[in-house]
Amino acid sequence: MRDPIDLLRSNLEKQFRLYTDQLTELTAYSRQPGRGGYDRDTLTALTGSARQSLADTAQALQRMAEGSYGRCERCTGDIPLERLEILPHARFCVPCQRQQTG
Numbered sequence: 001m002r003d004p005i006d007l008l009r010s011n012l013e014k015q016f017r018l019y020t021d022q023l024t025e026l027t028a029y030s031r032q033p034g035r036g037g038y039d040r041d042t043l044t045a046l047t048g049s050a051r052q053s054l055a056d057t058a059q060a061l062q063r064m065a066e067g068s069y070g071r072c073e074r075c076t077g078d079i080p081l082e083r084l085e086i087l088p089h090a091r092f093c094v095p096c097q098r099q100q101t102g
């Protein structure tokens with residue numbers, strides 16, 4: 001059986017490239033007079049979220065290298081694999097995530 005971490009790592013690497021491309025594209029748009037058809041606020045919001053996602057993904061890859069990947073940063077419990085498959089850069093387990101945002 002394959003180690004699920006291998007799959008998650010390749011998902012994260014894919015995600016990392018995707019957000020990098022997205023950010024490059026959005027940055028290019030912001031320098032164009034027509035901003036690629038986006039209004040200023042939308043472009044700012046998209047750039048911010050792409051940058052955040054890129055940082056989250058980079059941190060997840062870092063945690064994977066350090067061996068702390070898949071551990072909740074709040075309660076230090078294991079984040080269930082099903083959650084990591086949906087959200088490979090998750091930093092918290094579901095209950096902790098709810099408390100963070102709620």
Ligand SMILES: [Zn+2]
Nearest residue numbers: 072075093096
């Ligand atoms: Zn937790």
